[in-house]
Amino acid sequence: MLTCSVNGTSQSVAVEGRTLLVEFLREKLGLTGTHVGCDTSQCGACVVHVNGRSVKSCTMLALQAESAAITTIEGLAAPDGALHPMQAAFRDHHGLQCGFCTPGMVMSALDLLAQNPQGLSDREIREGLEGNLCRCTGYHNIVRAVSAAQSALRETDRQAA
Amino acid sequence: MYELDYAKPATLQDALAALAADPEARPLAGGQTFLPVLKQRLNRVSTLLDLSGLGLATITRTADAIEIGAMTTHGAIAASAEVRAAIPGLAKLAGWIGDTQVRNCGTIGGSLANNDPSACHPAAALALGATIRTDRRAIAADDFFLGMFATALDPDELIVSVSFPIPRCSNYEKFRNPASRYAMVGVFVADGPAGPRVAVTGAGQGGVFRHAAMEAALAQDFSAGAIADVATSAEDMIGDIHGSAAYRAHLVGVMARRAVEAAQT
Numbered sequence: 001m002l003t004c005s006v007n008g009t010s011q012s013v014a015v016e017g018r019t020l021l022v023e024f025l026r027e028k029l030g031l032t033g034t035h036v037g038c039d040t041s042q043c044g045a046c047v048v049h050v051n052g053r054s055v056k057s058c059t060m061l062a063l064q065a066e067s068a069a070i071t072t073i074e075g076l077a078a079p080d081g082a083l084h085p086m087q088a089a090f091r092d093h094h095g096l097q098c099g100f101c102t103p104g105m106v107m108s109a110l111d112l113l114a115q116n117p118q119g120l121s122d123r124e125i126r127e128g129l130e131g132n133l134c135r136c137t138g139y140h141n142i143v144r145a146v147s148a149a150q151s152a153l154r155e156t157d158r159q160a161a
Numbered sequence: 162m163y164e165l166d167y168a169k170p171a172t173l174q175d176a177l178a179a180l181a182a183d184p185e186a187r188p189l190a191g192g193q194t195f196l197p198v199l200k201q202r203l204n205r206v207s208t209l210l211d212l213s214g215l216g217l218a219t220i221t222r223t224a225d226a227i228e229i230g231a232m233t234t235h236g237a238i239a240a241s242a243e244v245r246a247a248i249p250g251l252a253k254l255a256g257w258i259g260d261t262q263v264r265n266c267g268t269i270g271g272s273l274a275n276n277d278p279s280a281c282h283p284a285a286a287l288a289l290g291a292t293i294r295t296d297r298r299a300i301a302a303d304d305f306f307l308g309m310f311a312t313a314l315d316p317d318e319l320i321v322s323v324s325f326p327i328p329r330c331s332n333y334e335k336f337r338n339p340a341s342r343y344a345m346v347g348v349f350v351a352d353g354p355a356g357p358r359v360a361v362t363g364a365g366q367g368g369v370f371r372h373a374a375m376e377a378a379l380a381q382d383f384s385a386g387a388i389a390d391v392a393t394s395a396e397d398m399i400g401d402i403h404g405s406a407a408y409r410a411h412l413v414g415v416m417a418r419r420a421v422e423a424a425q426t
Contacts, residue, residue, distance in 0.1 A: 017167035017209065018199075040197060042341075047262055053236075056262045059196050061189075063167045064211060108261065130342075131260025 004068050006031070007075030015062045021055075022046045024062035025072060033073040033103050037133070044132030047104040048072045054111035056131070073103035076110075085152040086110055086145075095145035097136030105132050109146045113153065122147055162199045169211040173319065176210050177296055180317040188212050188319060190232060190271030193263050217270070217321060222247060225327055225354075231270025231320040236261070238269060248289065249425040250331030250349060254281050257335060259342055270320040276368055278309045278399070279343040283369035285325070285333065288349035288360035292324045309368045328353030330383075332424040334416040335363075338403055345404055346412040348372075350420040356380050359417055364409045366397050375417055385422040388414070 003012045006029060013028050025031045025048065034057060037045030041059040048057045049071040076084035083091065086106050096102045112120070112128040120128065125146045126139065134142060170176035180186055185207035189195060198204050212232055219230035222243045229238060238244055239256030258264055258272075258281050272282040273293060286293065286302040293300045296319050305313050314320070328351040335347040344363030351358050357379035359372040378387045393413040398406035 017165045018162040020162075020196075020200075039200070041193065041263065044260070044262065053265045054262050055265055059193060059263075060266065061167060061192070061196070061209070061211075063169075064189075064192070064213070066169070111261065128261065131262045 002062050002066060004065050004070055006070045007072060017061070017063060019062045020058055021048070021050075021060040021062045021065055021070075022057035024065075025057060025070075031072050031074050035100055035103055037100065037104075042131075042133065043101070044104040044108055044129075045101050047107040047132065049107060049111065052111075052114070054108050071107075073106060076106070085156065086113075086149040089145040089149035089152060090142070093141050093145040093148055095137065095142040096134075101132060101134045101136075105129065105134065105142055108132050109149065113146070113150055119150065119154075120147075125150075162196075163202060163205045165199075165206050166208040167211065168208055169214045171214055173215050173296060173321070176212060176215065176319060177317065179208070179210050180319075183207055184316070186210055190274070191234060191267040192271075193259065193267035194271065194275050194277065212270075212319070218268075219322075220244060226324050227251075227327060228322050228324045229269055230322050232268050233270075234265060235259070235267050235269070235272075236264035239264065247327045248325055248331050250328075250333045250351065250420075251285050251289070251325060254285050254333040254335075254347075254349065257281065257333070257337075257342075269323060273305070273323065274312060274314060274320055276306055276310055276312050277343075278365065278368040279338075279345070279347075279363040281333070281335065281344055281347055281362060284344075284347050284349035284360040284362040286323060286360075287369055287371060288351045288358045289325045289328060289331065290351075290353055290355050290358060291326075293320055294322045294324060295320050303371075306369050309366070311368070326354050330424040330426045332420040334420040334423075336412050336416055346409055346416050348413060348416040348420050350379075350417065350424055352379070352383055352424070357383055361413055361417075364398050364413055366399055372413070372417065379421065383421065383424075385418040388417055388421065 035045035037043035041056045046058040187206045189209040217230035217232035221228045235255040235258045245252040291302045331351040333349045346364045347362040359375040362369045375388045393410040395406040395410035398409040400406035
């Protein structure tokens, strides 16, 4: 039995020892926003947050997340459907084409910004997203989106302060 | 993945008892190598013993060493103010493994126990003259690495921590495979209590190794110029789709010179 919190909701679900975290999310909870791209921990489409840090959910057992707080792409938007600033930036800056990599990109980008409150240059953003592959965009608009989200999130923080 | 049981022992003694009781049980550290191996069904275990509950994710500085718990992640080592101040080459190495997500899970103990011929940590352990502490003994890095994927560890022996003597200076340079980010050639240099040491990973058919000729040259003069003419034989180098043995031998010299040139105290 795995007990954890997913997007703020407590879950207690029977899983096998070999069940991967991504299988638990997609198949047990129906949270199919988290994608499986390569299934070999290279592409980053499966990135979710476990206790606030980004991990590749295809390379973690579900039971390793016992008692953890997990956030997936479904947990970002507001209850009224308003997009999270990072999601909005990806839309505004056309940071996606087919969209398959986007959930992982968004989750990795959020961890990247959270770990670097001093702010990141475009080059640092590009390097910081090296664990996520996109085969459509050539990355330029993704970097633009993350940079714009960085500014937007700072503005939100400033107003909150 | 084949069916398996998962257990999370609460103490080192519980983990060791479980390993001793079942030869098919295997320890799980960060899982960034072992889980992919299991997913490909290249290996089969009865039980995975998750070591994350043993309190081994620690970094401690003593007067002359940095002691890192086996379950400390690469990300934690890279971010550690103590490691960055005392052994900048080790922090750089850890921050260069895989990608952020891999570094958030992968551990130093797992990397050393696996001894992948292209892994980074074995180079630091060897060049810094680290001591690998296990549940039953202390093993000098010089005696620990026994060739590709082979170590001095007994099948049921667990690494508890790794102690790195603080060197005068250290650095790591890596020529990365652009896809996997593994080292095609990685060279760790350190000028420590036992004199200059140079360890090479990613290149040798026998896994990580010390470069005796470069160490002798650096003992005379710790400068990039001192090793400019030191030859590296291609005889025992890995040659594969990514680069020939001669190419890797050449890279060893280039990486070593760059590492010495920018070695930090």
